[in-house]
Amino acid sequence: MQKLVILDRDGVINEDSDAYIKSLDEWHPYPTAIEAIATLTRAGWQVAIATNQSGIGRGYYSRDTLEAIHARLHTMVRQAGGEIAHIAYCPHLPQEACDCRKPKPGLLFQIQQALALPTLAGGWMVGDSLRDIEAGIAAGTQTALVNTGKGERYASDVARDHPETWRCDDLADFVRHLLKVA
Template identity: 60%
Template sequence: MPSAPRLVILDRDGVINRDSDAYIKSLEEWIPYPTSIEAIARLSRAGWLVAIATNQSGIARGYYDEATLATMHAELERLVAVAGGEIAHIAYCPHGPDDGCTCRKPLPGLLEEIRTALGLDSLEGSWIVGDSLRDLQAGDAMGCRSVLVRTGKGSRTEAKGMGLENAQIFNDLAAFTDWLLSQA
């Protein structure tokens, strides 16, 4: 049996950066959590692939365009590189909830894109880190191990308690990273 890929898949808004119910519509509104950039770099330096799977329905809703999203992601990649790490792949869904796509989480399309882009046979045993149940459901569909962080919408998700039976829960991405790197 092949070993699980050393891969951590992150949701973006609420895990890496502050979330907003009004959407993150510009580079100025994209504010990373102070410890998240370093956590991504630490994972990368320790030999983990780090990918991002993010629903970005603000594009379909007309709040911002794909060029603006690319600017945000370029800044994320720049900050991680300055910290000594790298992001292996960023997958995003630009569709709205009623568009009938196959990529919007909780569907596993974004994770399938990551699997293909990274040339992996399977995501079985990889980690998915999110702040909402739909993040974890997408990971479950692909055999990922689930982590809920309390940042973003995570505390609200934890309070609901449903669907978290198999999830490990951490205060933030840095706390998960500390734990994961201590397991080696």
């Protein structure tokens, strides 16, 4: 079993915005998310992030801004005693039909390659949208939907189409459930 948890970023780790997270000042992690990542790390799980960031393609922010946000995230997680093994992001617009924009599984396969994993089976994809869940299923992971971010908006679709997907209040709730069964 792969001890890997792949997280969506916006809506799972930090507050989401329909207007996009365009600057470091707009990036606000959920109070329990950073500690939840550290808890996973301490329990022997690798944690990675797969995030659609079409705001780059739309010209709302630069790759440098995204890297600054991710540097802050890395620092906060390390300070809590955790580690993020890899962050994969898709900068493309939906109409570009790339292979990496979720619900396609390309970002998850990028993580698999970066971490030199033979498979993603047994790993987890945790997200707040149907496209996160569909990407996880396409890549062969188990899936969990959190109620934070846009999670409640997609709950009935996920329950109908993917009843095996866990429903969790937030990332910390997912981690509690996972560590009970793992």
